[in-house]
Amino acid sequence: xxxxxxxxxxxxxxxxxxxxxxxxxxxxxxxxxxxxxxxxxxxxxxxxxxxxxxxxxxxxxxxxxxxxxxxxxxxxxxxxxxxxxxxxxxxxxxxxxxxxxxxxxxxxxxxxxxxxxxxxxxxxxxxxxxxxxxxxxxxxxxxxxxxxxxxxxxxxxxxxxxxxxxxxxxxxxxxxxxxxxxxxxxxxxxxxxxxxxxxxxxxxxxxxxxxxxxxxxxxxxxxxxxxxxxxxxxxxxxxxxxxxxxxxxxxxxxxxxxxxxxxxxxxxxxxxxxxx
Amino acid sequence: xxxxxxxxxxxxxxxxxxxxxxxxxxxxxxxxxxxxxxxxxxxxxxxxxxxxxxxxxxxxxxxxxxxxxxxxxxxxxxxxxxxxxxxxxxxxxxxxxxxxxxxxxxxxxxxxxxxxxxxxxxxxxxxxxxxxxxxxxxxxxxxxxxxxxxxxxxxxxxxxxxxxxxxxxxxxxxxxxxxxxxxxxxxxxxxxxxxxxxxxxxxxxxxxxxxxxxxxxx
Numbered sequence: 001x002x003x004x005x006x007x008x009x010x011x012x013x014x015x016x017x018x019x020x021x022x023x024x025x026x027x028x029x030x031x032x033x034x035x036x037x038x039x040x041x042x043x044x045x046x047x048x049x050x051x052x053x054x055x056x057x058x059x060x061x062x063x064x065x066x067x068x069x070x071x072x073x074x075x076x077x078x079x080x081x082x083x084x085x086x087x088x089x090x091x092x093x094x095x096x097x098x099x100x101x102x103x104x105x106x107x108x109x110x111x112x113x114x115x116x117x118x119x120x121x122x123x124x125x126x127x128x129x130x131x132x133x134x135x136x137x138x139x140x141x142x143x144x145x146x147x148x149x150x151x152x153x154x155x156x157x158x159x160x161x162x163x164x165x166x167x168x169x170x171x172x173x174x175x176x177x178x179x180x181x182x183x184x185x186x187x188x189x190x191x192x193x194x195x196x197x198x199x200x201x202x203x204x205x206x207x208x209x210x211x212x213x214x215x216x217x218x219x220x221x222x223x224x225x226x227x228x229x230x231x232x233x234x235x236x237x238x239x240x241x242x243x244x245x246x247x248x249x250x251x252x253x254x255x256x257x258x259x260x261x262x263x264x265x266x267x268x269x270x271x272x273x274x275x276x
Numbered sequence: 277x278x279x280x281x282x283x284x285x286x287x288x289x290x291x292x293x294x295x296x297x298x299x300x301x302x303x304x305x306x307x308x309x310x311x312x313x314x315x316x317x318x319x320x321x322x323x324x325x326x327x328x329x330x331x332x333x334x335x336x337x338x339x340x341x342x343x344x345x346x347x348x349x350x351x352x353x354x355x356x357x358x359x360x361x362x363x364x365x366x367x368x369x370x371x372x373x374x375x376x377x378x379x380x381x382x383x384x385x386x387x388x389x390x391x392x393x394x395x396x397x398x399x400x401x402x403x404x405x406x407x408x409x410x411x412x413x414x415x416x417x418x419x420x421x422x423x424x425x426x427x428x429x430x431x432x433x434x435x436x437x438x439x440x441x442x443x444x445x446x447x448x449x450x451x452x453x454x455x456x457x458x459x460x461x462x463x464x465x466x467x468x469x470x471x472x473x474x475x476x477x478x479x480x481x482x483x484x485x486x487x488x489x490x491x492x493x494x
Contacts, residue, residue: 006377017408091330092362095355273334
């Protein structure tokens with residue numbers, strides 16, 4: 001445990017000095033700034049105003065940017081260290097593989113989660129300042145949980161890829177493939193299937209909901225649009241089958257489960273395969 | 277032979293990479309007091325054998341014990357007894373202060389002991405404490421890694437071409453430091469410059485095509 005915290009602390013210190021971290025923090029901080037400047041908190045679109053509108057846009061942008069940032073910056077965590085011989089040196093000290101792997105994982109989680117979380121808090125404070133009224137704490141907490149869940153999900157996938165591949169370049173390629181698959185390709189393929197009427201609608205929706213990005217998206221929308229009107233008729237099926245409460249629980253817990261499973265498989269590979 | 281003095285014991289070790297045999301039935305015993313020059317052409321299996329001893333590779337056959345432990349399943353126990361200097365300094369992004377903190381907390385080696393060894397090699401760690409390790413010159417990096425390994429008071433020291441990035445003066449200092457090592461320990465020097473180790477080693481092992489082809493006392 002002592003060494004796990006040490007590895008985690010050193011990974012955070014290292015990340016705080018890395019250029020990727022500043023780009024990452026700047027992108028999310030900059031996005032918030034852009035929302036303020038463009039007056040999103042003052043606009044009214046589809047009935048959503050102020051804070052809700054700000055949070056909605058923030059979550060939509062997060063869906064696209066957060067996964068690819070996490071994948072690209074994290075995938076080099078093990079594979080990059082392996083390629084540059086850092087892993088060989090650091091693991092020549094009496095540290096267990098468990099402490100090293102999970103220390104890296106927790107350190108990286110802190111560095112990817114907090115910039116987004118802080119940007120969200122800044123948005124909330126700004127929205128409050130501009131729009132008055134009270135902070136929708138329930139929404140803020142649930143949004144934070146959804147972001148945490150998405151971070152863990154892609155962090156787990158990224159660590160799995162990182163231990164699976166020997167080369168950083170292959171890891172990057174695989175990351176882009178996973179990102180585009182989860183972000184768009186699955187949906188496009190499922191829409192195609194639905195149009196051909198070959199597979200039952202229930203099965204198609206079930207497959208779509210196995211995508212952690214989709215779970216996050218539905219959860220984020222359900223927070224301020226409990227009837228899920230923006231996603232059309234699928235909303236009836238989802239709400240009738242799962243109910244609003246279970247849907248929210250699923251949106252938060254399922255991506256965490258996926259991330260946890262991939263992180264664990266990554267750890268198993270890390271232990272079973274040659275380290276270098 | 278007193279079994280308590282054996283530090284490395286390899287029996288019938290085999291290792292293959294993508295179908296190619298890299299270590300082929302390697303048998304080896306290294307005891308306390310052995311100072312081994314491990315030589316052989318590139319691709320002979322020297323680094324692979326050392327990596328197996330450090331638990332980086334899973335062997336395909338045979339067995340390896342280091343300080344009485346299995347390097348893969350009991351890696352922490354093994355690495356408590358081993359000091360390692362890689363061929364090229366890795367581009368670690370930690371500052372010197374953080375690296376020393378890591379070494380101190382993971383292996384229990386006091387930072388002051390490392391600083392002392394570094395001073396003997398004309399490297400002032402305190403002055404560079406806030407500097408990231410990878411921004412030091414090649415020679416400074418290697419000196420620090422050598423200082424860390426020597427300060428660890430390990431039962432087995434493994435040097436993988438340790439002077440590859442040192443200038444002649446630093447190389448001289450390094451060999452002077454080696455003279456001061458407590459030779460109740462064991463040391464393995466992977467090297468292509470056997471003549472530089474004359475007087476430091478008491479055993480030469482030559483490998484070729486994954487086999488130990490010569491093992492003699494000098």
